[in-house]
Amino acid sequence: MTEAVFDPSLVEAEPASAAVIFGDRIELAREFTGQLVARGDELGLIGPRELPQLWTRHILNSALPAPLVNGRVVDVGSGAGLPGIVLAIARPDVHFTLIEPMERRTNWLQSQVDLLELANVTVVRARGEDYEVVEPFDVATARAVSALRTLIPLTAPLVRSGGELALLKGARAAEEIEKAAKAIRKYRLTDVRVEELGHAEGVEVTRVVRATVDP
Numbered sequence: 001m002t003e004a005v006f007d008p009s010l011v012e013a014e015p016a017s018a019a020v021i022f023g024d025r026i027e028l029a030r031e032f033t034g035q036l037v038a039r040g041d042e043l044g045l046i047g048p049r050e051l052p053q054l055w056t057r058h059i060l061n062s063a064l065p066a067p068l069v070n071g072r073v074v075d076v077g078s079g080a081g082l083p084g085i086v087l088a089i090a091r092p093d094v095h096f097t098l099i100e101p102m103e104r105r106t107n108w109l110q111s112q113v114d115l116l117e118l119a120n121v122t123v124v125r126a127r128g129e130d131y132e133v134v135e136p137f138d139v140a141t142a143r144a145v146s147a148l149r150t151l152i153p154l155t156a157p158l159v160r161s162g163g164e165l166a167l168l169k170g171a172r173a174a175e176e177i178e179k180a181a182k183a184i185r186k187y188r189l190t191d192v193r194v195e196e197l198g199h200a201e202g203v204e205v206t207r208v209v210r211a212t213v214d215p
């Protein structure tokens with residue numbers, strides 16, 4: 001197989017729905033997307049093959065859950081800033097703590113926080129399971145970190161009683177919930193369900209596994 005070549009001309013054009021979803025924050029979303037295009041490959045954050053679907057599969061997928069979060073949010077395994085930076089752009093009224101173990105990625109995340117002047121973001125270099133919780137969070141998010149049965153033990157302990165998990169998942173979300181039955185019991189999650197977002201906006205569907213922690 002030949003290696004994909006990084007070619008900025010392959011970058012997906014911004015869909016009309018982006019301005020609707022981000023509202024008056026669209027310029028920041030454009031700036032962040034431009035940064036991913038310019039530096040994402042070199043830093044190993046996003047592969048060249050992702051450029052033709054950068055907006056729909058990554059930026060909008062990360063932004064659609066914005067109405068589901070509130071208060072203090074922890075995003076585990078933020079990597080390139082998905083969904084953490086994108087959600088922080090969309091929801092300046094919510095505080096986000098981005099937990100990421102790789103130094104190169106925390107450097108990238110902090111550089112974006114500084115560049116975009118996001119006053120509502122704290123970047124922490126740690127693994128989810130090692131993070132010392134001082135004040136439990138209202139909501140935990142994660143995207144493309146691991147299967148639900150291993151993701152629940154990484155996220156649920158960070159959330160207060162009555163708080164929520166909002167985990168971005170693929171088409172097999174329901175199957176993952178079945179396989180995570182033991183973790184769901186152990187971490188006393190209730191109201192576990194898959195929510196589909198994006199229908200109203202006419203964009204690719206985003207699936208979020210939502211659950212309440214130990215109510």
Ligand SMILES: C[S@@+](CC[C@H](N)C(=O)[O-])C[C@H]1O[C@@H](n2cnc3c(N)ncnc32)[C@H](O)[C@@H]1O
Binds near residue numbers: 079081099
């Ligand atoms: C496939 S990347 C996905 C990154 C980003 N969430 C996205 O959707 O593009 C998985 C990320 O999870 C991080 N990660 C892996 N294990 C972790 C753990 N135990 N706690 C926190 N982050 C972790 C990795 O360093 C990596 O940045």
